[in-house]
Amino acid sequence: MAAMTAFSLSEDQIAIRDMAASFSAETLAPHAVRWDEEKHFPVEEMRQAAALGMGGIYITEDVGGSGLGRLDAALIFEALAMGCPTVAAYISIHNMCAWMIDRYGADEQRKAWLPKLCSMEHLASYCLTEPGAGSDAAALKTKAVRDGDHYVLDGQKQFISGAGVSDIYVVMVRTGEAGPSGISTLVVENGTPGLSFGANEKKMGWNAQPTRAVIFENCRVPVANRLGPEGIGFKIAMAGLDGGRLNIGACSLGGAQAAFDKALAYAQERKAFGARIADFQALQFKLADMATELEMARTFLWRAASALDETAPDATKLCAMAKRVATDTGFEVANQALQIHGGYGYLADYGIEKIVRDLRVHQILEGTNEVMRMIVARGLVGRAKGN
């Protein structure tokens, strides 16, 4: 794609965004509240998204990808999240896993796994977090011990999105010494003996996708499933997250924009004290601030996405800044949109409380917003003791 110039989108980018927005409005939005209630993971609808090129957005075209950039992806995820942040966020994780295989996999590996991932015939999960290693992910303990042509895996991953349903698990394991340099990345296929899953977690939001523990017990995985050499797994995991964080930020913007649009419409209908509530200046100022904050976060996210597209040296820092800003702003705007709806905002039928519940976790996952500050601060004052 052509680079963004002067903060405007190209015609192609506008067309991509419009395509994702129409799909989201027609296929996701009408069902989002029900999927949340029924905890339904809409695999068929995600395959329809993939048929439009959204299963492998920034994957190379030789294996079925769309060959687009990170700014294009940000536009797509914001548009998808306007219909349902949870489904958009899962598609984002799937894209992140596919990119890790595309970027670090050998040609046979790319050809083996990516065509079915791009079509979403197969779904992918990202397995980094463990019960004892969340923010401090480099402390992960899942062991992969070499035995001939296989690794034997033992350990547990926690909070894995899509787990149980996904076909492909991109797993960070310990093949060497303590710390980041002892970590490698393996692709584990569902159905491998010794791979099992915990119960679907009961959670505040993100109910339209499952979250489960992924358990490895004497699980034999071919050495041929390793991405890159031993010892670069942490680097692969973090590289995936640069783009993942932009996407999650974009999902927050989309959810918040949808909540804002509902609040703006509601404020112009709802009457109190003999006037529309939109006539009260206190409320107008609130709406003005919400619109401004959203636009600031969006502009900054686009800047970070462009930096990642250009592999700028400060891209990781900008992605961390943008994730923090977009997810905090998204949550605050959605929460204010709920407030503007008064008591009705608290009722499930209005679809606002679902957005607030969904966006809350974006401040926690793919690195908490405290971890985003750590990444930024490291560049300013160096690495603190223990970090």
Ligand SMILES: Cc1cc2nc3c(=O)[nH]c(=O)nc-3n(C[C@H](O)[C@H](O)[C@H](O)COP(=O)(O)OP(=O)(O)OC[C@H]3O[C@@H](n4cnc5c(N)ncnc54)[C@H](O)[C@@H]3O)c2cc1C
């Ligand atoms: C619904 C859901 C889906 C998820 N999906 C996935 C997935 O698909 N794959 C995956 O690998 N993981 C996934 N996660 C895990 C998620 O990334 C972790 O929960 C997150 O990284 C935080 O880890 P933790 O929960 O262990 O919290 P902890 O690391 O225990 O942190 C607890 C608190 O301490 C703070 N903290 C920790 N260290 C510092 C520090 N040095 N300075 C300041 N504050 C600090 C944190 O910010 C946080 O507020 C998911 C989580 C949820 C809830």
